[in-house]
Amino acid sequence: MLSNLTPQEPDKILALMGEFKADTRQGKIDLGVGVYKDASGHTPVMRAVRQAEQRILETQTTKSYTALPGEQEYRDAMARLILGEGLEGARTASLATVGGTGALRQGFELARMANPGMRVFHSDPTWPNHVSILKFMGVEAVPYRYFDAATRGVDFAGMKADLAQAKKGDIVLLHGCCHNPTGANLTLEEWAEVAQVLETTGAVPMIDIAYQGFGDGLQEDAAGTRLIASRLPEVLIAASCSKNFGIYRERSGVLLALSEGGKTRDLTQGAMAFLNRQTYSFPPDHGARIVSTVLNDDALRADWMTELEEVRQGMLALREQLAAELRSLSGSDRFDFVARHRGMFSRLGATPEQVKRIKDDFAIYLVGDSRLNIAGLNQTTVPILARAIVDAGI
Ligand code: LMR
Numbered sequence: 035m036l037s038n039l040t041p042q043e044p045d046k047i048l049a050l051m052g053e054f055k056a057d058t059r060q061g062k063i064d065l066g067v068g069v070y071k072d073a074s075g076h077t078p079v080m081r082a083v084r085q086a087e088q089r090i091l092e093t094q095t096t097k098s099y100t101a102l103p104g105e106q107e108y109r110d111a112m113a114r115l116i117l118g119e120g121l122e123g124a125r126t127a128s129l130a131t132v133g134g135t136g137a138l139r140q141g142f143e144l145a146r147m148a149n150p151g152m153r154v155f156h157s158d159p160t161w162p163n164h165v166s167i168l169k170f171m172g173v174e175a176v177p178y179r180y181f182d183a184a185t186r187g188v189d190f191a192g193m194k195a196d197l198a199q200a201k202k203g204d205i206v207l208l209h210g211c212c213h214n215p216t217g218a219n220l221t222l223e224e225w226a227e228v229a230q231v232l233e234t235t236g237a238v239p240m241i242d243i244a245y246q247g248f249g250d251g252l253q254e255d256a257a258g259t260r261l262i263a264s265r266l267p268e269v270l271i272a273a274s275c276s277k278n279f280g281i282y283r284e285r286s287g288v289l290l291a292l293s294e295g296g297k298t299r300d301l302t303q304g305a306m307a308f309l310n311r312q313t314y315s316f317p318p319d320h321g322a323r324i325v326s327t328v329l330n331d332d333a334l335r336a337d338w339m340t341e342l343e344e345v346r347q348g349m350l351a352l353r354e355q356l357a358a359e360l361r362s363l364s365g366s367d368r369f370d371f372v373a374r375h376r377g378m379f380s381r382l383g384a385t386p387e388q389v390k391r392i393k394d395d396f397a398i399y400l401v402g403d404s405r406l407n408i409a410g411l412n413q414t415t416v417p418i419l420a421r422a423i424v425d426a427g428i
Contacts, residue, residue, distance in 0.1 A: 046162055046402055054399045062397035063418065065410040068214065068378050070248075070277060070345060073412040080280045082338035086327035090320075100319050102307045104130020104288075108322040111329040112288040116243060116273055118253065120260045125295035127303035129310060130288055130317040134244045134274025137287040139167055140309050141240055141270045142205075144291060146173060147305055149203040155196070155237070156207045157181075159381075159403060161214045164207060164242070178206075181216045186371035186383055188218045194231055202236030205270070208262070210243030211255035212377020215405035219249065219376055225258035229265040239266055244274040247342045248349065249376035252278075268293050275325050277378070278342055284321025349378065349408050352416060356408075359420035369423070381405050388426040396422040404428075 050066040069077050103109065109128035113121050131137040145152055154173055156164050157180035168175040176199075179192030200206055208228070213219050220228065232239055239262050246255045263269050268291075275286040291302045310317055328334045353373045360369035372380050384392075384404035392398045398419055400406045411419060 045166070050399055050401060057397060057399075059397040061418075062399070063410065063415050064399050065406040065408075065419070066399045066401055068277070068407055069282060070280060070378070070409045073348075075410075075412070077280065077282070080338060080341050082328045082334040082341065083279055083281060083324055085334060085337075086324045086331075089327060090323055094323075099316050102310055102316060103128065103303070104310075104317045104322055105319065105326065107330065108326040109288060111326045112273060112275075113290055115252075115329060116246065116256055116271060116290065117260055117263055118256060120264050122292070122295075125292050125299055127291045127293070127299050127306055128288060129291075129306040130286070130322050131272075131310075132287065132314060132317060133276060133285040134242070134272060134287040135163065135167075136285065136313075136317070137272035137274065137289040138164070138242060140289050140306065140313070141272045141291075142167065142171060142173065143309050144289070144302070144305055145205050145238065145240070145270065146171070147309075152203055152205055153200075154205045154207055154240075155200050157193070157209065157213070159215055160207070160209075161242070176200075176204075180213075181218060181381065183383055186216070186218060186381065187374070188220060188224070190220070190224055190227075194227060197228065197231045197237070198235065200232075200235045200237035204235075204237040205240050206232060206237045208239055208241050208258075210241045210246065210259045210271075210273075212245035212249045212379070214244070214377070215379050215381050215401065215403060217375030217377055217380040218371075220258060222257055222261065225261050226265075229262055232262070232266055238268050238270065240270040240272065242272050245277050245377050246273070247278040248346055248378055251346070252339060252342065263292055266292075275321060279321075279325055279328070279338070281321045281324060284324065285318050286321030286325055345409075352408050352411050352413075353380075355413065355416045356411070356420060359417050360423060363420050363424045378407055378409050379405050380408060382423065382428055384423075384426065384428045388428050391426045392422045395425070398422050 047067050054064045153176050155176045155178050158177035165175050178196035179189045182189040241259050249255045271290040273288050276282040293299050328338050357370050357373035382404040386402050389400050389404050
């Protein structure tokens with residue numbers, strides 16, 4: 035039976051991780067997978083996370099099962115982090131999931147249970163695994179225009195026109211902040227216009243928010259999501275704790291489903307717990323418990339916010355440095371978009387051949403679509419990358 039299996043196409047981002055590891059060249063630079071690294075190239079355990087873990091180690095008396103949808107404390111803390119003052123508990127169902135990917139998968143499954151014929155509109159480009167999961171599930175994926183190749187900003191007119199084609203019960207997948215892979219983001223005014231298109235079409239927004247705190251700030255990065263939550267009757271939100279808590283391998287995520295409340299909320303909550311049971315039963319607890327310990331303790335929370343802000347400022351400084359370096363090397367301002375982009379990524383708009391040249395000649399690894407991870411740089415490697423970009427003729 036197993037010999038009937040056909041080879042699966044490897045995930046491009048994960049395949050690049052392996053390629054980088056196998057490269058024996060000195061001074062190689064990894065700007066591929068979206069993992070934060072400090073100036074020494076290390077992905078640190080955040081201070082508050084370490085303290086929370088210590089506290090859990092000292093106080094935890096059992097490893098017995100928790101609740102099927104995950105601990106209430108964790109789900110509430112995450113809902114508050116994402117939705118802030120706008121959180122309406124009575125309309126919010128929530129589920130602890132296996133990372134942000136788990137939240138996306140369970141969100142798609144939930145939507146399909148409610149509307150088996152749904153289509154999912156996604157930005158072009160988007161995180162490749164969005165499309166891969168939908169394809170695997172047999173759900174129709176419909177791209178909408180998003181990236182303007184000329185300005186490296188958002189093609190908002192194109193996006194709006196394409197979203198207007200969505201129908202009642204379709205899902206419109208949006209990146210809450212720090213768009214992956216482009217780094218180009220909507221303004222709050224544009225979010226309001228998207229809300230209006232959704233109101234008109236009756237499509238249901240699903241917001242993937244995996245980088246809250248990495249763009250313009252913890253509150254600012256959630257502003258679009260909060261606006262949508264306040265305007266639309268039904269909203270799905272898939273969030274990850276991998277990046278902003280730096281707990282990648284603990285696999286902590288959350289799915290929020292906002293509805294009109296009452297019976298619908300209870301039905302939704304029941305369906306979500308059912309989905310966990312069908313997939314893996316109880317969600318992982320350790321990372322979730324770290325997150326709720328940090329968020330529910332004033333001192334730990336303040337320290338986490340300080341460290342997260344340092345991370346964000348560090349990435350912004352690298353963006354400024356790279357843009358300045360490129361301005362001086364290219365004698366033009368055509369790379370200034372790097373400083374305007376937000377989050378971990380920027381899409382350079384280079385051809386696959388240019389990306390390959392940068393890898394072959396400079397041992398610098400970008401994702402094939404010319405996405406670079408800003409956090410993979412430091413003050414010393416920025417000029418090396420800038421030189422490579424200009425030499426590759428980008
Ligand atoms: C990325 O886009 O690099 C990250 O989200 C890691 C992943 O799982 O692809």
